[in-house]
Amino acid sequence: MFDSMMVTELSVPDAYRLTPTKYDDRRGYFYEAFRSEVISDAIGYPFTVGQANYSSSRRNTLRGIHGTALPPGQAKLVTCVRGAVLDVVVDLRVGSPTYGKYETTLQDEKSGIAVYLADGLGHAFLALTDDACMNYLCSEAYEPGTMLEIDPRDPEIGIPWGLTEPPIMSDKDAGAPTLAEAAAKGLLPTYEDCLAHYAALKAGPQR
Template identity: 60%
Template sequence: MYIEPMKIPDAFRVIPERHSDRRGHFYEAFRARELSEAVGHSFSVAQVNCSVSRRNTLRGVHGTVMPPGTAKLATCVRGAVLDVVVDLRTGSPTFGAYDVTELDEATDVSVYLADGLGHAFLTLTEDACVFYLCSAEYQPGTMIEVNPLDPALDLPWNLSEPPLMSDKDRVAPTLAEAAAAGYLPSYKQCQALYRQLRVAGVG
């Protein structure tokens, strides 16, 4: 597999090598050693989530408060989604910046995002299925929601009709409001955690 850094520091695209024959194809979606070398520390999987959505569903921008934080590896195993990583870390040189990847079953590309980064996607097909490998188990009350339609973020959804959204996402604060409320992770917090993980050698 090939792992390339994204525009947002501490986010990576994982591009697998496909092996195809008359039966179909096979690929390695996750190899711990190679991902660990790319991100600088190992990535331990504590929980696996599956999200199934209708076409034109918009989910996110979601993150996790620090602590506990959660790193994720997201893969679209059925259909296609427009996947966006947003830097939610206050004080980061790229705070509020984003990078976009189309994830689909035809390419099998995944996106890794470190603790402190936000994630959102728009489904481009019916019955799109996204799998997440998560470094921490879900803890109620630790989720961060930022409005994916925040005009200041200006995420490139290119919507032709109103998207399907949860009530939580629809009324989520803008990035500026979330930062002013003080519940976004800080770049300093995240860098300290990354250093701790490198020293400990665990994800």
């Protein structure tokens, strides 16, 4: 078996950057975009895919910050499969040592770089090209009413989007609360609950 990808934990714990090994020849290139055992070994419990999503965005579209309430949670592996994006992970876990911190990753179709986010982390991205397409492999199927939205322009988080003009956003994202407002309303998962959730996943199904 060859080494299919390099997995690096980000400065936000329980988030990982996956850089695939590319094989080039006169036809083009090939790489493994996903192998469940690689991610499962890194996070310490099985990563199962319950749903796959795609989004296509015009240049300067800003999506997020999105998370999922716990329960049910929804871990994600996100990959830019066309165009390029500035991808961001934000720690939404109240009480986490890195609560409110973020890390950015440049993703584009040629690199194949992906980012894994555990339950309790938020995701956002800025489309740097027209027709930027993102693929999401999700651990759980979406349940209406469980999505969390946080203002991606929240100055307390301070993500360096590098905007030169107003971004294209959904009405819901544009009107999303700041991190502090969401925390005050009790909308965010706690670090303690997330750790218990991860431990239960590591323990496996109870018989």
